[in-house]
Amino acid sequence: MILLRNTILIFVSALTVISCHFPVRVLSDEQIAKHYANRPAKPQLKYISYKSFHIHHAVVGDSTKPLLLIIHGAPGAWYSSMKLLDDSDMQKNFRMVSVDRIGFGKSNYGVSEPSIQAHVKYIEKIVKEYNKDGKIYLMGSSYGAPIAASFAMQHPDLVKELYLVSPVIDPSKEKLFWFSYVGRLAMVSMMIPEYLNVAGDEKFGHRRQLRRLKSHWDEITCKTYVFMGEKDNLASLGNLDFARKRLVNAKDPEFYLLPNTSHTIIFQRPDLLISFLLKRNNPLAFH
Template sequence: MRLLFFFLLGLLFLSSCKSLQYRLPDEAIYSAFAKADIPTSISYVEIDSLDLKVRVQSVTQGIEDYNLVFLHGSPSSLTAWQAYLKDSTLRHTVKLHAIDRPGYGYSNFGKQMISIDTQTKVISEVINQLNLKNVIAIGTSYGGPVAARLPIENDHIKAVVMVSPAIDPDNEKRVWQSDFTQWWLTRWLVPTGYRVAGDEKTVHAQELAAIEKDWSQVNVPVMHIHGDRDELVPFINVAYSQSVFSNVEVVPISGLGHEIAWARPELVIPYLLEMIKKIKQTQ
């Protein structure tokens, strides 16, 4: 009976493997944006020291000299931000860039990078190589603390917006499903994107604890948007942000959970426009 269970489980994962990777090839992205009549470009930034290529999708119609850089959670990819890159107000106002974090999408897919500090350095190098100035870093879930750490690494970061960020090491919620990505007997059954997510999740609390002493160095405006019914990343993460960032605005979203960034872009976009306006007024 146990063998039958694992056989059926294997068939389930193998049959759904492609649909659970949360990534689209370049051709599919170009096709979707062409149908929407939105010019877009995809580039691969090489990080030679890590033998890594990072995929970036950009929409650069905006008339203002500001760049929004979007960092997804896990498992996910830059496709989580398609609604933002297609939004008429955003794309006509500023330049937009969505990034496949290392290990996801088409950025060395399957090769996990569990260090938040290293991921931040990679994203900072991408920003430098693309010569982006006046950057607002937007990150959701795991991407939240990566976005928040960017101002420490890169002087071009002018503000941070975190949506449902997993940033509090003492309230990092254990996800039992991650155990399947760590057990040798079941790891091979799990789709690649989920294995990378499991590897990140398993050490996420330790990684957050290792960098929490540095949050006092973040000297740009920070906005923390969070649903008060988030069961994956508890709402108490808001209190942590209030305690560690000197210039933070908290935006509680009543009645919603962890899905805000990708499922409710219409709620987030006005706050991004608000942050752009705020930064313009201070320069």
């Protein structure tokens, strides 16, 4: 009884803290359908195969316009970028694709794939499928940022603009929280949502994955924007300094530290990202 009670206490404590540190809104099919019930445009939900994986993704916008590919963090899903996808001006100016990364949403839910390169490979397939002409716009948020960056390193001829939003990219700044270890206990992992287990698996392998990218940042040559929230409690602000030092060959890179903003820039400031993508007047007066 004591063991069971202690396990339950650990579970409740861990889940509470994890939920605070990894704010994510999980939407059911019914909630998504309700959200789009009265909207003039809604995404097409599709799959593309890569090896044994089936990559679920949302597609919306003008198929004759440049491709904007959005890669979420951990945890997350295609609808993490819903505010960008739903914007009518964005729909007129881009063909937008937002993916469920492996292990999240409907892309082999619960299956962990810590390898950044594995994610890059299916991103290549999606780009080949939807990019008809010209270069693409690529956005990665949190753990999606190093995947986007790795794609840009390997395909400099394909990327016009790269957006790194709340990026987790500096291996020396990667930190494991106490609840990360608790979440790996068998009795706890069985009781928490699968997407948190997948996020935890990625977290444990992330430092090693980032080290593999460390010597390749000078291979990014496209226009690059980096955004960090001043109140980010998940990613170290050192990631912004890392980007400044490493993006030596990027075209006119811009770096922004956003006041009163946390890790979830894509939720809190979609208006800002949209302004940059559509080349409206720069709403920020500092770099």
